[in-house]
Amino acid sequence: MEIVLSKILLQIRHQEDKLSSQMMRTSEEAYQMTLFLKEMLCSIKTKISQTGFTDGQQEIYFFKNIKPQILGKLIYYNKVFRIETTCPVSKGKIHQSYFENLLKTLKSEYKESICNEDFYRYYRADRTDRDHTYFRLGQINYHDGLTSGVFEIDISFSTYYDNKIAHIVANELLYSYILTKINPEENPDNILLNGEAKKDISWTNSQNALIELIYALYASNSISHGKIGIRKLALIFQVLFRTPLNDIHHSFHRMKTRAGSRTAFLDQLKLSLEEYMDKDL
Template sequence: MEHSLHTIILEIHNKEDKISSQSKRLIDEAYEMTLYLQDLLFEIKKQVIEEGFKNDEEEVQFFRTIKPQILGKLIYYNKVYRIETTCPVSTGKMYYRYFANQLATLKRDYVEHLCNSDFYRYYRSGRTDRDHSYFKRGNINYHDGLNSIVFEIDPEFSTFYDYKTARIISNELLYSYLLTKINPEENPDLILQKPENSKDIFWTESKNALIELAYALYTSASISHGKIGIRKISLMFQILFGITLGDLHHAFHRMKTRAGSRTAFLDQLKTSLEEYMDKDL
């Protein structure tokens, strides 16, 4: 297989950035990413079926990490498109209730189909001792009472558990997306409340500065080896600092086209650190 996990993540990130830089609506972005990821998955499926794998380890690596990243994002963007196209209004109480209901549905699905399963605990713990059972083709155990989707998968390109892994990835992305759609300042009872033990921690620079920092960490794959998206990184900052960052993509697009340095805050950080270092000389 010529595709590595790093290459796949980089390709997807580049496509996301290219689409978001065109100042498209989230509906359009989700639609284009759905088409792109569907084509990417089809291309890799063709390669897998035609060329196969060099050894068992390569096969396990593909179905544990590479395919779920593509399929997970595909499930995510397709769901975002469906949610956005059926949203009744753009603001107000009805808007909040709509996304709050979507969040409740996601949590219910998580409890019923993911978190209570042996596989979920296995995957979350980082174990690898059963990888050859979970992520090699032809090892489906029908005695486990698997979901009926197992009868619809392509045995040449699926292990069933790569789909379960993709669902875990997509659910995490959807969770972050739905939380950012609900304004924490208007709805303080939500999980976006600032943690009690961090009340004295607050952001004193501009929101654009924080967005610039978030994108720097995202594009450099500095957090979780680049496996989480910009929305989740921004959500962590929003929770930590009790701040609402708004539309990330539009803010990023404005940064790309602003006069002077496009990385003003990062330049300032570098200068401040170097000055601090020079004090000890």
């Protein structure tokens, strides 16, 4: 299932890169991504309804990891489309105020409906002890006092909590997007120089590989003598490669405890460089 997730994320990034290279407006790009992700989700839903899951662990992995990534980006791009098509002006103080108010609203929603929930703390702690309750179909407990959104989901394709993770993913992407609007110097159209700005530059390895590289540069104080925080450094790479990284702290926590080498990508970089050097001998 991890291989399946990697393929899905690669398909999404490929479509993002494809649309980005066409230099269309942000609103149109967001609209096209919304259609693409909606179709992807519908296709996966049809396949699962026909074949089901091989076991409980596969079901849990799907609703905890795969579906939320697709649905999260779908929610995100739909919100970006709505934001872009209702923005009153393209620049100036009103434009700045518009996005600053959006950021305030996003932070308020986060405090009121996300961060204080037990499930949010469960998810952020990378716990697995209640996965069988949160991420298997037919396990919804209405005595938990769930929000009314529980009555709007398709119970044959949602455990309710997969939707909650999707909204966490969407909000994190939206946060990065709004910051690039508030700070023009961090906008994808301005971070690169002149004619290079619209070239198809993308990260073609895994998200974990990029996060590993970012943390290595941060830990070694290799950029601005370590004066740039990890969040801003991650944002720079996201903008540069047009690759949302979701929750890098959560991913880094998993790297610290993963089996095998904890620096798998950096190890491979060293081998690749040495092999390249040997070609000139």
